[in-house]
Amino acid sequence: xxxxxxxxxxxxxxxxxxxxxxxxxxxxxxxxxxxxxxxxxxxxxxxxxxxxxxxxxxxxxxxxxxxxxxxxxxxxxxxxxxxxxxxxxxxxxxxxxxxxxxxxxxxxxxxxxxxxxxxxxxxxxxxxxxxxxxxxxxxxxxxxxxxxxxxxxxxxxxxxxxxxxxxxxxxxxxxxxxxxxxxxxxxxxxxxxxxxxxxxxxxxxxxxxxxxxxxxxxxxxxxxxxxxxxxxxxxxxxxxxxxxxxxxxxxxxxxxxxxxxxxxxxxxxxxxxxxxxxxxxxxxxxxxxxxxxxxxxxxxxxxxxxxxxxxxxxxxxxxxxxxxxxxxxxxxxxxxxxxxxxxxxxxxxxxxxxxxxxxxxxxxxxxxxxxxxxxxxxxxxxxxxxxxxxxxxxxxxxxxxxxxxxxxxxxxxxxxxxxxxxxxxxxxxxxxxxxxxxxxxxxxxxxxxxxxxxxxxxxxxxxxxxxxxxxxxxxxxxxxxxxxxxxxxxxxxxxxxxxxxxxxxxxxxxxxxxxxxxxxxxxxxxxxxxxxxxxxxxxxxxxxxxxxxxxxxxxxxxxxxxxxxxxxxxxxxxxxxxxxxxxxxxxxxxxxxxxxxxxxxxxxxxxxxxxxxxxxxxxxxxxxxxxxxxxxxxxxxxxxxxxxxxxxxxxxxxxxxxxxxxxxxxxxxxxxxxxxxxxxxxxxxxxxxxxxxxxxxxxxxxxxxxxxxxxxxxxxxxxxxxxxxxxxxxxxxxxxxxxxxxxxxxxxxxxxxxxxxxxxxxxxxxxxxxxxxxxxxxxxxxxxxxxxxxxxxxx
DNA sequence: ATAATAACGAGA
DNA sequence: CTCGTTATTATC
Numbered sequence: 064x065x066x067x068x069x070x071x072x073x074x075x076x077x078x079x080x081x082x083x084x085x086x087x088x089x090x091x092x093x094x095x096x097x098x099x100x101x102x103x104x105x106x107x108x109x110x111x112x113x114x115x116x117x118x119x120x121x122x123x124x125x126x127x128x129x130x131x132x133x134x135x136x137x138x139x140x141x142x143x144x145x146x147x148x149x150x151x152x153x154x155x156x157x158x159x160x161x162x163x164x165x166x167x168x169x170x171x172x173x174x175x176x177x178x179x180x181x182x183x184x185x186x187x188x189x190x191x192x193x194x195x196x197x198x199x200x201x202x203x204x205x206x207x208x209x210x211x212x213x214x215x216x217x218x219x220x221x222x223x224x225x226x227x228x229x230x231x232x233x234x235x236x237x238x239x240x241x242x243x244x245x246x247x248x249x250x251x252x253x254x255x256x257x258x259x260x261x262x263x264x265x266x267x268x269x270x271x272x273x274x275x276x277x278x279x280x281x282x283x284x285x286x287x288x289x290x291x292x293x294x295x296x297x298x299x300x301x302x303x304x305x306x307x308x309x310x311x312x313x314x315x316x317x318x319x320x321x322x323x324x325x326x327x328x329x330x331x332x333x334x335x336x337x338x339x340x341x342x343x344x345x346x347x348x349x350x351x352x353x354x355x356x357x358x359x360x361x362x363x364x365x366x367x368x369x370x371x372x373x374x375x376x377x378x379x380x381x382x383x384x385x386x387x388x389x390x391x392x393x394x395x396x397x398x399x400x401x402x403x404x405x406x407x408x409x410x411x412x413x414x415x416x417x418x419x420x421x422x423x424x425x426x427x428x429x430x431x432x433x434x435x436x437x438x439x440x441x442x443x444x445x446x447x448x449x450x451x452x453x454x455x456x457x458x459x460x461x462x463x464x465x466x467x468x469x470x471x472x473x474x475x476x477x478x479x480x481x482x483x484x485x486x487x488x489x490x491x492x493x494x495x496x497x498x499x500x501x502x503x504x505x506x507x508x509x510x511x512x513x514x515x516x517x518x519x520x521x522x523x524x525x526x527x528x529x530x531x532x533x534x535x536x537x538x539x540x541x542x543x544x545x546x547x548x549x550x551x552x553x554x555x556x557x558x559x560x561x562x563x564x565x566x567x568x569x570x571x572x573x574x575x576x577x578x579x580x581x582x583x584x585x586x587x588x589x590x591x592x593x594x595x596x597x598x599x600x601x602x603x604x605x606x607x608x609x610x611x612x613x614x615x616x617x618x619x620x621x622x623x624x625x626x627x628x629x630x631x632x633x634x635x636x637x638x639x640x641x642x643x644x645x646x647x648x649x650x651x652x653x654x655x656x657x658x659x660x661x662x663x664x665x666x667x668x669x670x671x672x673x674x675x676x677x678x679x680x681x682x683x684x685x686x687x688x689x690x691x692x693x694x695x696x697x698x699x700x701x702x703x704x705x706x707x708x709x710x711x712x713x714x715x716x717x718x719x720x721x722x723x724x725x726x727x728x729x730x731x732x733x734x735x736x737x738x739x740x741x742x743x744x745x746x747x748x749x750x751x752x753x754x755x756x757x758x759x760x761x762x763x764x765x766x767x768x769x770x771x772x773x774x775x776x777x778x779x780x781x782x783x784x785x786x787x788x789x790x791x792x793x794x795x796x797x798x799x800x801x802x803x804x805x806x807x808x809x810x811x812x813x814x815x816x817x818x819x820x821x822x823x824x825x826x827x828x829x830x831x832x833x834x835x836x837x838x839x840x841x842x843x844x845x846x847x848x849x850x851x852x853x854x855x856x857x858x
Numbered sequence: 859a860t861a862a863t864a865a866c867g868a869g870a
Numbered sequence: 871c872t873c874g875t876t877a878t879t880a881t882c
Contacts, residue, residue: 079882081882082882084881084882086881090880091880091881094882095881095882096882097882098882115882116882117881117882118880118881118882119881133882135882136882137882138882139882841879841880842879
């Protein structure tokens with residue numbers, strides 16, 4: 064179109080483009096200014112993809128904003144606007160920056176996660192469709208050829224079929240512990256502005272009553288509160304740190320806890336007052352705070368809740384109702400689930416609640432072009448609701464009113480690519496920045512969810528004990544006899560008589576039985592041979608491990624040997640390694656119940672549903688099929704393997720898996736039974752028996768506070784060659800009070816160091832690490848170091 | 859990758 | 871002291 068680059072004229076107004084270039088180097092993690100040619104004036108809008116000459120080569124980038132002038136002397140011209148499509152929503156741009164800051168990462172890395180690769184053909188097609196507007200748009204008719212990449216033409220707004228198609232595309236099971244991260248709200252608050260003083264208290268008293276500083280943020284109080292500073296004095300919130308650019312010494316940006324929570328309560332009253340609204344409220348009426356929450360959503364208020372779902376809950380329907388209420392308020396919704404199976408269920412529920420064409424499902428399994436097509440449907444605001452697996456956490460929607468995550472303890476919510484953000488934290492940050500509602504739901508409750516409640520950032524949605532009694536299956540523990548367990552060949556070894564009876568009764572009644580067995584491959588950990596208390600390092604409380612049969616127990620975290628280890632619970636000096644049970648359970652059970660069909664659901668083949676007939680269904684955690692009418696009995700076997708895993712979150716994860724499986728049983732009045740083969744005095748077992756995930760989460764969180772674990776403290780892990788890690792640490796201006804643990808050997812000649820700080824110093828730590836990484840990358844340090852803030856697995 | 863710039867050293 | 875060459879560093 065234009066002649067030579069020399070002759071280009073800058074655009075008349077706002078001729079300077081601030082561009083985020085797509086290079087992964089930390090020291091280049093800032094916008095660069097380019098001149099916009101007059102010819103590009105119209106297309107060069109914020110959010111478009113651009114190509115620029117950067118350091119002698121052409122690189123891609125995103126146009127972040129247009130400004131009048133630059134401080135930089137001589138600017139180059141934007142080479143070109145790749146497409147006028149504004150794929151980077153301003154809301155997402157802000158979110159991405161906050162996420163990068165929190166995780167000590169680069170904006171460009173986060174944008175790679177947030178904006179799917181462009182697919183020019185899809186963009187052109189979708190443009191055509193959009194131009195025709197009107198009725199439900201069939202996209203392909205003209206160019207349906209193109210091997211139509213995807214099976215069948217999918218209406219831009221309709222994810223239904225696509226959802227079905229994806230089933231089983233992603234591994235549904237999840238093994239390791241869930242990610243350890245914490246509500247980031249603090250950073251988000253950053254933009255809320257300088258707040259008042261520091262927050263008092265370290266122990267989790269909700270410092271909800273924020274000061275007059277009054278940002279929009281509620282959560283920041285949480286940050287401050289959560290800081291595990293032993294001294295408990297006032298800690299600058301993380302927010303303060305991020306705000307630092309403006310006001311380095313501002314303390315915690317005090318939120319306006321009223322904003323969300325109070326209005327939520329106001330809603331409760333209103334709704335309690337008018338008593339009806341049943342048509343809206345539906346299943347949420349089973350929870351005292353449910354109707355109020357829904358009411359708040361339908362009025363577009365930023366209510367925030369942590370929801371403990373009832374056993375047997377049709378959670379996709381509940382989320383769909385919440386989405387519908389938000390849509391009714393004229394706002395957008397983003398929902399993230401862990402895997403394709405959950406997504407499919409939610410997708411169906413949304414089709415039912417919203418009708419066709421009001422939502423899209425985003426997930427990796429859809430393939431690049433379909434994925435981009437759906438992204439565009441959201442980005443162009445043609446649908447108000449986006450659901451998906453973790454990549455959907457960044458999905459653009461018009462005027463976001465609600466972000467929701469289901470089963471936030473599932474480790475699939477942790478993004479495995481740099482900077483390793485966790486979907487829960489991203490969504491909470493998003494809620495904070497956008498001032499929208501948030502829903503964190505699951506059968507279980509994570510430490511992070513509990514923290515949101517204890518800090519007053521979110522409100523609890525739980526059923527009353529009465530409702531719970533009516534809905535829960537009958538749950539009983541049965542001792543796991545170590546004598547029998549030594550003989551894994553015998554069926555009865557793994558199937559105590561109580562479990563066997565429950566199963567047989569259910570089968571005789573024509574109901575299916577679910578048997579949950581852990582997957583193999585957990586890291587061996589050690590525990591007291593006497594009382595089975597997991598062995599922890601006397602120095603840093605990290606988990607101990609045994610390298611060989613005769614070796615000295617050594618800490619997985621700080622590497623110290625604990626030669627004279629004595630169990631803090633019983634004083635025992637002998638340790639034993641726990642070994643995971645085998646997976647022959649299915650065949651064994653087949654023999655135990657002759658004539659009954661045995662089906663398995665696991666890693667390789669995951670069943671979504673099973674009919675409501677007598678059958679034994681053996682499943683690994685996370686792969687349990689939903690049974691029509693619910694299971695007559697659920698058996699939780701080989702629990703020892705789960706409970707003694709080396710991971711920090713072993714107990715929480717165990718709880719999550721048990722509750723998720725037990726939730727599939729019929730209620731006790733309908734004959735549903737759950738038998739957990741574990742000692743009834745163990746805390747997770749207690750919590751299961753009483754169906755009290757809140758109690759358990761509070762207990763977990765209290766313990767983590769004591770031990771200085773996330774989410775009560777914040778940790779960063781640095782992995783790489785020893786000298787590289789040392790170099791990075793050396794360049795890091797660690798916040799005062801930072802604890803450095805390690806080194807611990809990692810895979811092939813790599814090592815790992817951990818840095819622990821109080822939550823109040825979390826932002827400071829992230830910034831310091833990013834800065835240090837910048838220094839290293841600026842001087843072309845060859846050896847890479849992986850920086851993970853709140854790493855998914857903490858051994 | 860490459861271009862600008864600082865640093866350096868040899869010959870006037 | 872200047873020019874020409876080479877390290878350094880920033881990358882609009």
